Structure formats: C-alpha cells, structure tokens
Amino acid sequence: MKGEVVLATAAIYVLALGFLGYSFFKDKEKTKKAIKIAGKSMVRLLPGMLMVVGLVGLILGLISPETIGHYLGAESGPSGTFLAAIFGALTLIPSMLSFPLAASLLEAGASITTVAAFITTLVMVGFVTAPMEIRELGKEFTILRNGLAFIFAIIIALIMGVIL
Amino acid sequence: MKKGNLMIMLLLVLAYLFLLLFQRETGMQALTAAGGYLKEMILVIPGITLLMGLFEVWIPKESTQKYLGEGSGLKGFFLAFLFGTAPTGPLYIAFPIARQLLAKGARVANVVVFLGAWAALKIPQILMEAKFLGMSFTLTRFSLTLLAVLAIGYLMERILKYRKVTF
Structure with a gap:
C-alpha cells in the first residue's frame, strides 16, 4: 500500500484509540454508547462504500492513466481542457499517481489550463463518490457541491492558463 | 437497502x-482496482466510525454550534479549513x-x-503536487x-437555505 495511506490510517487509529482509552477511563457508560454508535454508523456506511468501490474499479479499469495520457497529451485546445475536466471529475486517482501523470501530460505538450482543469476537478469533483455523498448529505447538497466545484475548477484552470 | x-x-x-467474460483484461484491471480500494x-x-461515535457522545451540540455554527465568523471558517487540511485519508470518509x-x-x-479543504487542500497532497508540478503551479x-x-460554501448555504433544505 502507498505510504501516504498508511500514514493517514495510522494517524486515525492513534487518535481513535487514544481518545477511546481516555473516554473509557472517564466514563464507561458513555464509551459503551460511543462504540454502539460507531457500530451503527459502520452498518449505515457499508452499502454506499461498496457502491463507491464498485464504481471506482470499473472506471479505473475502463479509463486507465494511460488512456488519459493518450487523449490529453498533445491536445491543448478548449476541447482538450473540457475533456480534462471531465476525466478529472470521473476518475478517482490517488494523488501519488495523479501528480506524476499531470507532470507527464505537461511534458507531452498539454497546456497549463488543461492540466490545471484535470487536477482541480480530480480533487474537487467526485462522480464515483457521489452515491456515498448522496446517502450522507442528500441529493441537493451533492449536486450543488459537485456542480459548483466543476464550474469553479474550469474558472481556476482558465485563470491559471492566463497567469502562468 | 433502498430499491x-x-x-x-x-x-x-x-x-x-x-467485462470478465468478454473483456477479460479490462475486467481484471477493474477488479484489482476495486480490491485495492476495498482494502483501504x-x-x-x-477508526473513523469510532471517532465519530466518541465525538457524538463527548462533544455537546452547543460547542459545535459555537465554533462552527452561525456567528462563528472567520474563526469558524478557519477551524473548518484546518480541520480539513489535516492528513486524514480519502474524501469519502469525510462525508459521514x-x-x-x-x-x-x-x-x-x-x-x-x-x-x-479535505478534498483539494491537504498538506501532504500539496507537497506531492509541488514536487511534480512546481511551486508556482x-x-x-x-x-x-x-x-x-x-x-462555493457561501453559495451553497444561500441556495440550500432558500430551498429550505435541512440537515
């Protein structure tokens, strides 16, 4: 597994277990309640998680980093930028892979605007995580957040193309 | 589960x-990717749900309201931002x-x-980005x-309030 993920996971468990120990020491009843709530949330999160995992796998299988590089490499017109934004929104690539990919796109002749559009929608817009976002925060929240993030990502990309 | x-x-x-039947290679690629994410x-x-459970019982509603609610002002924004930039894993665990x-x-x-902030402004991610795409980018x-x-935050708050969406 990637070092980044291991580190984040370790941090979460150090925090959670430390907090749990403290909680148990302070109030056993409350701690029991907290564990019960944790169990319930886990059950609630499971279906959404499975859906996200299924979608992520499919999309990564169908749209590999090589495919993205192939389509965006030399392309630098407005349609390339738009395509980059769509690719970014659709895929969920860990940053360990996405930044080297973005760097290789630049080398292959893609414009700053295109690369910025790709990176920004990649991190801000989540098509594959939408089922989980909808379950947790509702349809309106999800559509608004992702829609606005997509629009702003394109604005950010255009500004970056002008000033860099 | 809903229909x-x-x-x-x-x-x-x-x-x-x-895919597995007709496009074996793509299917296997998809399955491997899904497996990796499932493991993660x-x-x-x-760990996250445990933290959520502890948060639920120990942090009173009043303090969340005070520090992140209406009237929390610039401090509330800053706290939310800090909270989001901490190195804490993929975006989907931020939804709950x-x-x-x-x-x-x-x-x-x-x-x-x-x-x-969690999605786009995380510190470890920024370091990676600077390494590959340069400081100015x-x-x-x-x-x-x-x-x-x-x-986006202010726009969404306005729109959701106008549409009377509650949480």
Missing part, C-alpha cells in the same frame, strides 16, 4: 461479469463526518469549506481553490 441502490449494485455486478476502506472505516457536523449545528458554508492552484471553496 435504487439495489438496482445500482445489480448493474455494477452485471458490468463486472460482462475496510482498514479506515472502523460532514453529516455529523451538520447534525450538530455547524453551518453549511463551514462544512463545505471543510470538505473542500501549486501555490496558484492552492490560493485559487481556497477562494473557490469559500465561494
């Missing part, structure tokens, strides 16, 4: 079966946390800032994204 979700799951299973999720979720914050009385704008994107996240 719609069941349908999606069924479609997903069918898609995988189809299974590893992270118990966001839901809990909303339920505990945090304002929508701050929750969106929290999600935005990274800093420009960081500043513009920060402004965008703020704008």
Whole structure:
C-alpha cells in the first residue's frame, strides 16, 4: 500500500484509540454508547462504500492513466481542457499517481489550463463518490457541491492558463 | 437497502461479469482496482466510525454550534479549513463526518469549506503536487481553490437555505 495511506490510517487509529482509552477511563457508560454508535454508523456506511468501490474499479479499469495520457497529451485546445475536466471529475486517482501523470501530460505538450482543469476537478469533483455523498448529505447538497466545484475548477484552470 | 441502490449494485455486478467474460483484461484491471480500494476502506472505516461515535457522545451540540455554527465568523471558517487540511485519508470518509457536523449545528458554508479543504487542500497532497508540478503551479492552484471553496460554501448555504433544505 502507498505510504501516504498508511500514514493517514495510522494517524486515525492513534487518535481513535487514544481518545477511546481516555473516554473509557472517564466514563464507561458513555464509551459503551460511543462504540454502539460507531457500530451503527459502520452498518449505515457499508452499502454506499461498496457502491463507491464498485464504481471506482470499473472506471479505473475502463479509463486507465494511460488512456488519459493518450487523449490529453498533445491536445491543448478548449476541447482538450473540457475533456480534462471531465476525466478529472470521473476518475478517482490517488494523488501519488495523479501528480506524476499531470507532470507527464505537461511534458507531452498539454497546456497549463488543461492540466490545471484535470487536477482541480480530480480533487474537487467526485462522480464515483457521489452515491456515498448522496446517502450522507442528500441529493441537493451533492449536486450543488459537485456542480459548483466543476464550474469553479474550469474558472481556476482558465485563470491559471492566463497567469502562468 | 433502498430499491435504487439495489438496482445500482445489480448493474455494477452485471458490468463486472460482462467485462470478465468478454473483456477479460479490462475486467481484471477493474477488479484489482476495486480490491485495492476495498482494502483501504475496510482498514479506515472502523477508526473513523469510532471517532465519530466518541465525538457524538463527548462533544455537546452547543460547542459545535459555537465554533462552527452561525456567528462563528472567520474563526469558524478557519477551524473548518484546518480541520480539513489535516492528513486524514480519502474524501469519502469525510462525508459521514460532514453529516455529523451538520447534525450538530455547524453551518453549511463551514462544512463545505471543510470538505473542500479535505478534498483539494491537504498538506501532504500539496507537497506531492509541488514536487511534480512546481511551486508556482501549486501555490496558484492552492490560493485559487481556497477562494473557490469559500465561494462555493457561501453559495451553497444561500441556495440550500432558500430551498429550505435541512440537515
């Protein structure tokens, strides 16, 4: 597994277990309640998680980093930028892979605007995580957040193309 | 499980079966990717839900309201931003946390800032980005994204309030 993920996971468990120990020491009843709530949330999160995992796998299988590089490499017109934004929104690539990919796109002749559009929608817009976002925060929240993030990502990309 | 979700799951299973039968290589690629993410999720979720459970019983609604709710002002925004930039894993685990914050009385704008920072402004991610795409690219994107996240937060708060969506 990637070092980044291991580190984040370790941090979460150090925090959670430390907090749990403290909680148990302070109030056993409350701690029991907290564990019960944790169990319930886990059950609630499971279906959404499975859906996200299924979608992520499919999309990564169908749209590999090589495919993205192939389509965006030399392309630098407005349609390339738009395509980059769509690719970014659709895929969920860990940053360990996405930044080297973005760097290789630049080398292959893609414009700053295109690369910025790709990176920004990649991190801000989540098509594959939408089922989980909808379950947790509702349809309106999800559509608004992702829609606005997509629009702003394109604005950010255009500004970056002008000033860099 | 809701009917719609069941349908999606069924479609997903069918898609995988189809790929594995007719496009073996793509299917295997998809399955491997899904397996990797599943492992990551299974590893992270118990820790996160435990933290959520502890948060639920120990942090009173009043303090969330005070520090992240209406009237928390610039401090609330700053706290939400800090909370989001901490190195804490993939975006999908931020959704249940966001839901809990909303339920505990945090304002929508701050929750969106929290999600935005988590997604796009995380410190370890920024370091990676600077290494591969250079400092000026990274800093420009960081500043513009920060402004965008703020704008999205306020816009969403306005729109959701207008449409009377409650959490």
